[in-house]
Amino acid sequence: MRYVSTRGDQTERRFCAILLEGLAPDGGLYLPTHYPQVDDATLTRWRGLYGNGQAGGYADLAFEILSLYIDDIPADDLRALVRKTYTKAVYGSDAIVPVRRLAGDLHIQALSNGPTLAFKDMAMQLLGHLFEYELARRGETLNILGATSGDTGSAAEYAMRGKRGVRVFMLSPHGRMSPFQQAQMFSLQDANIHNIAIDGVFDDCQDIVKAVSNDLAFKRAQKIGTVNSINWARLLAQVVYYFAGYFQVTTTNDQKVSFAVPSGNFGNVCAGHVARLMGLPIARLVVATNENDVLDEFFRTGRYRVRGSAETHETSSPSMDISKASNFERFAFDLLGRDGARVARLFGPALVQDGGFQLDADDTARIAGFGFASGRSTHADRLATIRQCWADHQDMVDTHTADGLKVAREHLQPGVPMLVLETALPAKFAATIEEALGRPPLRPAGLDGIEALPKRFIRMPVDVAQVQAYVARHCAD
Ligand SMILES: *Cc1c(COP(=O)(O)O)cnc(C)c1O
Secondary structure (H helix, E strand, C coil), X not given: CCEEECCCCCCCECHHHHHCCCCCCCCXXXXXXXXXXXXXXXXXXXXXXXXXXXXXXXXXXXXXHHHCCCCCCXXXXXXXXXXXXXXXXXXXXXXXXXXXXXECCEEEEECCCXXXXXXXXXXXXXXXXXXXXXXXXXXXXXXXXXXXXXXXXXXXXXXXXXXXXXXXXXEEECXXXXXXXXXXXXXXXXXXXXXXXXXXXXXXXXXXXXXXXXXXXXXXXXXXXXXXXCCHHHHXXXXXXXXXXXXXXXXXXXXXXXXXXXXXXXXXXXXXXXHHHHCCCEEEEEEEECCCCHHHHHHHHCEEECCCHHHCCCCCCHHHCCCCCCCHHHHHHHHCCCCHHHHHHXXXXXXXXXXXXECCHHHHHHHHHHCEEEEECCHHHHHHHHHHHHHHHCCCCCHHHXXXXXXXXXXXXXXXXXXXXXXXCHHHHHHHHHHXXXXXXXXXXXXXXXXXXXXXXXXXXXXXXXXHHHHHHHHCC
């Protein structure tokens, strides 16, 4: 398998060459040259591998899917990496991503039983093992610099903690994460994890990361890298749970299912798009947004209108507060017949200058052929959905999953199971759960009292030079 850029650079690269990289040199995102096709016999074999979610089944399934896209890691090594990643010890059950029925055709697929209680663990845990493996093979080290408002940073830290050859420097807005999220990150005592609390907002943190990354000399000297959601390996890891979800609610391969996906950067649902193009029988991919509805607008109208940070709403499903969906370009590449020159025109500098683009009627009409549908959910919808789900099903969902559930109901088709992807557990977003239910969220065993643990972080003003000095000092550790 080889990978090319979405913006026309036809240089073909192998998996490990793009693993530690962000964007392609032409500013595009990497995609495989083609999507391997899964025929009926293969789907049946994979169904047997995953079984009823028996021990090791998910890892075996992951190995099969990853092997189609990774041919520069020996099979035995890759198998060992996925077996280390997808264990009951880490995810709480042999099924790894268990599906539960709410009512009728409506199901919830749990992707949030990893160490940080959000679906980002599904991919990030694998990335941690892949990075450690590839860096050791090359004899290199990598210093990951990132900014987080909560979920991404903690998933990255829990994936990279204690890994050889990797350090993490994670910027977060001081005092602005939920107490639970802050405790999750700051209680890590691993020497290779550095929490930097910035006296500013999330945008300040992101601006610092951008400034440091644009300092190419510093970036090269300090071996700075990222783990953001455009990383192809993260997306690939997510393809696996669409298959595992499908197997749990069907018995034969002629059945179709739909997925509803709480979306922000379009990474999660883009993995569903890849699974569908590989041949997984998916009826609909339902994109659910919150008040930041750039994706919903696109899937209804063909108009992609990026918003500035002033137009980005702070909502009670904060991990979906995105105004420019970074993985969306991958879908656009497939939608536009893989015309890299056209994608480059649409997503290059003009995207920001013009504030977006409008597809013509023909291209807009082709969206439905890719199975996409969409909807949006507001704070009031979120509260009502959390209440209704608790009252009617004794099932407590988090705010992001509530957005997915609300929109899923608008796209149900008779006889087609609908799987709502649970992207976080309610324990992470206590304030909104209290507002909806008048009681604190359920908390998984073992996390009581996490807020009282000793915290390890350093506080800094919004100052690029101070962050650079800190990174440089600790890169030599
Ligand atoms: C990151 C995140 C999302 C959005 O996922 P994308 O891949 O960016 O679309 C949704 N819900 C939660 C809880 C998240 O952490």
